[in-house]
Amino acid sequence: MPAKTTQTRDEIIRAARAEFxxxxxxxxxxxxxxxxxxxxxxxxHYYFNTKEGLFEHVYRQSVDFxxxxxxxxxxxxxxxxxxxxxxxxxxxxxxxxxxxxLGFILAESNRNADWLxxxxxxxxxxxxxxxxxxxxxxxSDYIITSVDSDQxxxxxxxxxxxxxxxxxxNRSLLDGRDGKSAEELVTDREGIVLDTVLNWLTA
Amino acid sequence: MPAKTTQTRDEIIRAARAEFxxxxxxxxxxxxxxxxxxxxxxxxHYYFNTKEGLFEHVYRQSVDFxxxxxxxxxxxxxxxxxxxxxxxxxxxxxxxxxxxxLGFILAESNRNADWLxxxxxxxxxxxxxxxxxxxxxxxSDYIITSVDSDQxxxxxxxxxxxxxxxxxxNRSLLDGRDGKSAEELVTDREGIVLDTVLNWLTA
DNA sequence: GTCTATATTGTGATAGAC
DNA sequence: GTCTATCACAATATAGAC
Numbered sequence: 054m055p056a057k058t059t060q061t062r063d064e065i066i067r068a069a070r071a072e073f074x075x076x077x078x079x080x081x082x083x084x085x086x087x088x089x090x091x092x093x094x095x096x097x098h099y100y101f102n103t104k105e106g107l108f109e110h111v112y113r114q115s116v117d118f119x120x121x122x123x124x125x126x127x128x129x130x131x132x133x134x135x136x137x138x139x140x141x142x143x144x145x146x147x148x149x150x151x152x153x154x155l156g157f158i159l160a161e162s163n164r165n166a167d168w169l170x171x172x173x174x175x176x177x178x179x180x181x182x183x184x185x186x187x188x189x190x191x192x193s194d195y196i197i198t199s200v201d202s203d204q205x206x207x208x209x210x211x212x213x214x215x216x217x218x219x220x221x222x223n224r225s226l227l228d229g230r231d232g233k234s235a236e237e238l239v240t241d242r243e244g245i246v247l248d249t250v251l252n253w254l255t256a
Numbered sequence: 257m258p259a260k261t262t263q264t265r266d267e268i269i270r271a272a273r274a275e276f277x278x279x280x281x282x283x284x285x286x287x288x289x290x291x292x293x294x295x296x297x298x299x300x301h302y303y304f305n306t307k308e309g310l311f312e313h314v315y316r317q318s319v320d321f322x323x324x325x326x327x328x329x330x331x332x333x334x335x336x337x338x339x340x341x342x343x344x345x346x347x348x349x350x351x352x353x354x355x356x357x358l359g360f361i362l363a364e365s366n367r368n369a370d371w372l373x374x375x376x377x378x379x380x381x382x383x384x385x386x387x388x389x390x391x392x393x394x395x396s397d398y399i400i401t402s403v404d405s406d407q408x409x410x411x412x413x414x415x416x417x418x419x420x421x422x423x424x425x426n427r428s429l430l431d432g433r434d435g436k437s438a439e440e441l442v443t444d445r446e447g448i449v450l451d452t453v454l455n456w457l458t459a
Numbered sequence: 460g461t462c463t464a465t466a467t468t469g470t471g472a473t474a475g476a477c
Numbered sequence: 478g479t480c481t482a483t484c485a486c487a488a489t490a491t492a493g494a495c
Contacts (some may be wrong), residue, residue: 061460061484076367079282093462098490100460112439154364160375162424164279165355174428181432203430205447207419215414218421221365225377226323227406229384234326239408245437247323252459264478286471296480301472301480 062100064090066110069097071109074157078166081108096201109172112161115154118178119147127184133191136184141209145243148217152239155219181206197254208253212246264292265303267293269313272300281369284311312375314366318357319379322350330387336394339387341450344412348446351420355442359421381399384409400457411456415449 068089083104087094101107126140128246148155161169185202192199216223216239223235271292273283286307288298304310329343351358364372390407395402419426419442426438 077280077282077363079280080367082487084487094489095491096461097461102490104489105289115274156362156366159359159425160280160366163359164283165365170428173425177425177428179429181430199433201441203432203435204445206350207426207441208415208432208448208452210422211414211418212411214409214422215289215418218362218418219413222362222376222380223410225373225380226382227384227409229406232404238404238410242407242410245411247450248459249411249456252455256455285469297471298473298481299479305472307471365473 060093061096065092065097065100065107066114069107070111070114070208073108074115074153077107077157077160077164078104079164083107083182104114105168112169113172113176116159116173118151119158120177120179121153122227124178124180127133127180133187133196134251135186137209137250141243141246141250144209144213148214149240152217152220155214159218179206198256200254205250205254209246209250212242217244264293264295264299268295268300268303268310269317272310273314273317276311277318278357280360280363280367281307281311282367286310308371309395315361316375316379318361319376321354322361323380323382324356327381327383336390336399337454340412340453343415344446344453345448347412347416348449351417352443355420355423356416357359359423362421382409392455401459403457408453408457412449412453415445415452419445 065086067152068086071079071089072086083094083097086107087097097104097107100111103206119185123140126143127138129136129139131139158173161172181202184206188197188202188205191197208232216235220235220239223238227235227238269291271289272284275289279285284307285322286300287295289310290300299305300310304313325346327344329346332339332342334342361376365376376382384405387409391400391403391405391408394400423438423442426441426445430441
């Protein structure tokens with residue numbers, strides 16, 4: 054495609070992402086998206102026929118971004134503790150660089166729109182088996198205590214992701230005038246998460 | 257108020273909660289709420305003047321439910337480990353009995369509706385100081401390692417709350433045909449959360 | 460490819476009978 | 478207190494000129 058052709062389309066996508074992430078599918082307005090980049094609504098229908106079509110594009114990008122690379126980490130041929138560290142680092146990076154994406158995905162997943170589930174599944178497969186085997190092996194070698202690998206993953210995701218997802222409510226809940234802000238709490242968490250997870254495994 | 261008077265009103269609230277929790281403020285339809293209990297939209301406007309008014313009622317209830325009692329636990333005069341156990345138990349109970357409420361609150365908080373923040377703050381204050389002092393004391397007595405009490409709270413909330421909030425996406429991510437379902441993973445987590453947190457403190 | 464103008468449908472809200 | 482009928486408007490979508 055020629056450069057000029059894709060420019061407006063790309064701008065629409067960028068603007069749509071901002072609007073959808075901020076207000077969700079139902080709350081987003083095509084007029085707002087058009088206004089953000091100074092074109093008319095008609096342009097949106099020209100490039101993407103429907104609101105749903107435009108949303109689907111943004112949603113795909115978001116799910117893809119959120120889970121891209123995680124399976125590769127789980128499959129990697131490296132020592133267990135190193136793998137866990139890499140995984141935590143990858144997850145932390147995602148929410149640090151784009152804190153709003155996961156909240157967007159979760160909000161849209163809670164709303165039961167049947168057409169979203171297939172799209173999600175298409176972009177989000179996690180190949181857990183190699184990791185599960187590695188966990189079992191380490192447990193039988195008494196390197197770690199015996200744990201359910203799904204629960205371990207859930208612990209990691211929880212510790213990495215929740216602070217970002219809950220940022221707006223944590224601003225009210227955890228902000229004291231003396232302590233750090235909710236934002237600051239999130240920034241320096243990677244080490245804490247690693248500590249928490251590893252101490253659990255080696256108890 | 258006479259019993260008969262409040263009945264329809266209560267039914268509306270119940271139906272509205274179901275609709276709002278499932279679809280969010282923007283996605284909810286007054287028509288659907290009315291249909292759920294076999295009355296007309298006019299009744300909703302009779303009891304609550306606007307959609308916003310009805311929503312506010314449901315939102316208040318939800319925030320109140322989610323944070324009710326937590327400050328009391330943090331202030332309680334009991335040993336630190338017992339207090340942590342009680343807190344985890346309280347948080348776990350909330351998401352076990354009403355798994356959709358927190359996701360609802362988070363989704364609505366991400367959408368930046370300015371009129372929601374004051375309502376949230378009105379119902380959600382956490383009195384952290386007594387807990388923070390208890391943490392510091394235990395650390396200076398070498399009972400636990402020195403940790404930021406906000407980060408400890410964040411760890412607890414993360415481990416208790418994230419699995420519930422992410423339930424819809426975990427159904428796709430963590431369900432293998434061999435292992436437990438995402439729902440089952442959540443059910444038996446209370447012990448794991450306690451273990452994880454305590455091991456971190458006593459590393 | 461971009462615009463203006465208009466069609467079409469949804470939905471929140473009101474008026475008024477019973 | 479509950480209903481029917483209707484308003485008013487907002488938002489998606491389309492038609493057609495340039």
